[in-house]
Amino acid sequence: MPTGIDRDEVQRLLHEERAQLVEVLPPDEYEDEHLPGAINIPLKTLDAETTGQLDASRPVIVYCYDYQ
């Protein structure tokens, strides 16, 4: 079950556990602005192929714009 986290935990996971950051918004919104180091996999394209670029042995953090 995915775990909800806050910004402090995001930073800890990035630094201590080499977590992978994924923005799931459309490409234009990602290009406007994104968290440093994040890659873009829009929700509509999220499948085994598009996530193939990620390391399955490392944690994954997903985010979008806000709570919506």
Place this chain on the structure above:
Amino acid sequence: MSPRAAWRFESIGFSPVYDYVAGKADWGSFGLPLEGHRPSSTRVGAHARTDVPACGPHDRMPEVRERVRAAGWDTCFVTNEEGVVLGRLGRAALAGADDVLVEEAMTPGPSTVRPSFELDKAVERMRAQDLTTLPVTRSDGVLIGVIRREDAEQQALESSATA
């Protein structure tokens, strides 16, 4: 959207999967860096005046009026011990002479925007609601500063002239 994505990642086989539910709006509101093409000058955070006066709900109005006038402002935001915006003292409240507590004179729950809010939308909102200022807060409600309509309109004009 991100909860669905998190579940999707798990169904594909990733573990552990975390969901930063507050997202990049929260990240930016705490002044953490963002990358991308959109310049920060188009956001209210780049133009927020952080010297806007603030006071507590239990301060007395005569002292607050004097302090706000001396600072050259005509508005003051009421915050709690954590800096969370509780209310606002506008021109009418500051022009009065009543010796009451701030919480009795303030307008509670003013509309706020995050630093990542677009400047031209802030101008639209201030015009539509006939506001001269708009408080800028972090996602947890802590006051960062205020965007003044005249500043925002001037900046929007300059941006359109250079576009």
